[in-house]
Structure formats: structure tokens, C-alpha cells
Amino acid sequence: MTNSREVANRLALGDINVNYHDVGSGRPVFLLHGSGAGVSAWANWRLTIPVLSKFRRVIAPDLVGFGYTEIPDDFEFVHMQSWVDQIIDMMDALDIQQADFVGNSFGASLTLALVVEHPERVGKMVLMGSGGQPFEVSPELSKLWGYKPSREAMREILQIMAFDQSIATEELAEMRYQATLRDGAQALFERVFPEPHQRWADALVIDDEALAKLDHETLILHGREDRVVPVHVSENLFKKIKNSQLHLFGSCGHWTQIEQAERFNHLVMGFLQETQ
Numbered sequence: 001m002t003n004s005r006e007v008a009n010r011l012a013l014g015d016i017n018v019n020y021h022d023v024g025s026g027r028p029v030f031l032l033h034g035s036g037a038g039v040s041a042w043a044n045w046r047l048t049i050p051v052l053s054k055f056r057r058v059i060a061p062d063l064v065g066f067g068y069t070e071i072p073d074d075f076e077f078v079h080m081q082s083w084v085d086q087i088i089d090m091m092d093a094l095d096i097q098q099a100d101f102v103g104n105s106f107g108a109s110l111t112l113a114l115v116v117e118h119p120e121r122v123g124k125m126v127l128m129g130s131g132g133q134p135f136e137v138s139p140e141l142s143k144l145w146g147y148k149p150s151r152e153a154m155r156e157i158l159q160i161m162a163f164d165q166s167i168a169t170e171e172l173a174e175m176r177y178q179a180t181l182r183d184g185a186q187a188l189f190e191r192v193f194p195e196p197h198q199r200w201a202d203a204l205v206i207d208d209e210a211l212a213k214l215d216h217e218t219l220i221l222h223g224r225e226d227r228v229v230p231v232h233v234s235e236n237l238f239k240k241i242k243n244s245q246l247h248l249f250g251s252c253g254h255w256t257q258i259e260q261a262e263r264f265n266h267l268v269m270g271f272l273q274e275t276q
Contacts, residue, residue, distance in 0.1 A: 001248040006042040006179070007068050015075070015087045019068035020090070021045075024053030027123075028099040029272065030087065032107030032147035033067075034129075037147035037189055038176030041065030044104055047261040052102075052269065061090060063107070070099040075193060079203050080113045087114055091121060100272055102126040104257060109204040110131040116210045126268055128221040129229050129254050131204035133236040137197045140227040145193040147202070149180045163253035185261070194223075211240040217273045218244040218251060220226060223252030223259065245271075 108130030
């Protein structure tokens, strides 16, 4: 079963066929989703796209290995580089020289990897629940990356992600669960972050020297009750990225953009519209 809202535009990048949302006009901003089972750009950003697209061109792709982006069976993941290349290739194909970036969890880690390798292509950054600093993989994150398809397992994942359990609705669980049942979807998901999981968290770490070189305006957001990525990761990024600001949400888990949607959108819009 395909949720028609999740499937939008198609862009061929060599042997990759990217599914992406492209809404609004103005300076482009990329929204990069996280790495959970059944994830898609729409599932992550459905409450953000309509708001930001009122004053920006919003581009939200399904990253390679997730959602409805198609790749060949023999595609080999070169950790982080696969996704950095996808975004740069997308920007080139869409004739975008520079964009702002909003990243959720793995998408925030990808934003950091992108800005270190291609600083001229990135304007402002919003990092939400980001990796990028050392942390021990929690049992909850292992459950996310070790997901096996079942409705019960998907409900458990949603409960881990959200502090406010009312957000973990049956409708959302069913949408995410059905996405994992598509032909080849689970096998692909298991290829992205195979065990041992700690090595992938370690691979997201950006060294202090690289962080110190960044002069990009950066807004860092984190939920205080996040059980997936600990708050100290964002606190350390705040200490090491010189032009950064940090906002912590109380009574909020890993899904800041959903649990605190109105406040999140207000903060991000204000930050992106600031002039220096």
C-alpha cells in the first residue's frame, strides 16, 4: 500500500531514481529526514513543508535507502558519502548552487558531513536531534535500526520516538508499517545500518578541527527527553560550532518537528529569515 502523499516528484541521478517534494518558491531549503524504519520525507516533514513553503522553496528528498527513492539491487553504500553525493547531485541537477539545510537526526548528521565536505554549498543549518559527536548507542536506537516488520514493533518505535504518546497514533503506525512491507524495503533497510550499530554512530562523528572551521549560522534543537540521541550531543556541537545557538525543548523526545511542531516551525522560520 502506497501513501500517495509520500510520493511526489521524480529525479533521475544516474542509476538512482529520487522521490522528492519540491514546494514553494524563493531561496531553497533542503529538509533531510532521519533513519527510522518506514521513514520518508513526507512522514518526517508533513507538518513542516506546508509552513516553510509559504516563504521558501522547500525540497525534501527521500534519501538513498529510504522511502520511495529507487536504487539498483547491487547499489553499494559508502557510509555518509553515498548520501552526500546524492544531495550534491540533486543540487546540480536542480541548478541550485547553495541552499539552507534542516536536518532531523541522521539527516542532521548528513548536513554536518555535507558542510564539512562542501562548505560553499551550504548556507544556514538547522540540526535537530543530531549525531556528529560521540555517544553510546542506546537500546532504543538499536531497536530503531534493528527493526523487523510487525505492527507491534512499529508501535514500539513510535513510542520510543515521542515523549507525548498521543502522537504515536494507529494511523501513523500503520502508514510507517505498510511502508516497510513494500517489496525489498526491509532488505534494503537492513543493508543501510547492519550490526554492530555502534560503528555507525561512531561514523557520524565530526572531528573538532573540522567543526572549528565552520562559520555557518547554525540553529541546534533537541528534545530534553530524547531516548534515541542524548542531549549532550547537541550541547557539544553548540560548544564547538562558533556561530551556533541551542534550543532545548522540555517534555519532548526525538521528534521535535512533530511534538513541538508550532514552536519548531516558528523558530526555524525566524532563524532562516534573519539577516546578518
